[in-house]
Amino acid sequence: MIHLAVNIDHIATVRNARGFTEPDPVQAALIAEKAGASGIVCHLREDRRHIKDKDVFALKDAISTKLDFEMAATDEIIDIALQLKPYLVTIVPEKRMELTTEGGLDIYHQKARYKDLTKRFQDNGIKVSYFIEASEEQIYTAAEIQADIIELHTGHYAESSNAIIRQQSLELLITGGTLAHSLGLQVTAGHGLNYHNIIPIKEIPGLIEVSIGHALISKALFSGMENAVKDMLKLLS
């Protein structure tokens, strides 16, 4: 069984459209947990376009599964993460103008920096995941800097409308998962995953969890949060 971590960022997107308190990301997280989510993910972006600082602390207090705090490795957000002490931080690249995270983080070219960061979080009792492409150099680096987890970027697979590229992307994810697993890394995956493209992702060896946001929240608009989570869990089982 592959677990499902639910990203509730876009509950905050809808809330922020009017600037009041509804819909409440904490309420969404609690419903997702009740429906079987293994964890709750939120991304505190530099521009605070969806999740706000107060949300992450409220989520940490309210949820009973694990909080996965997605973050760019900037000084400001690192300080917040160390204060928050989530179960896990997932380090992602972040560009100001992007609509969403566009690609994996390059840890290979900044090995020393990410090695220090990994240790800093782990010394504070926080697990560390890197959101990376399924490339050998990134995966070997993740093992070398002693990351706990890698989250494989599934965007190329999910977003390609070309069947050949899609299949090639899936094969890269499978090869990458095999390598990461053999190096003792825990393997998760995310980005662009939905009800139509999730099944082949289950072929990734050692995959323990997927992190899904947009597709779940979109479905929740019509079917409710609980059904959206349960329907995805059925596909993952």
Ligand code: PXP
């Ligand atoms: N994983 C990471 C690292 C992400 O940045 C995102 C987007 O916030 C997701 C998973 C979820 O992506 P989606 O919203 O496309 O399901």
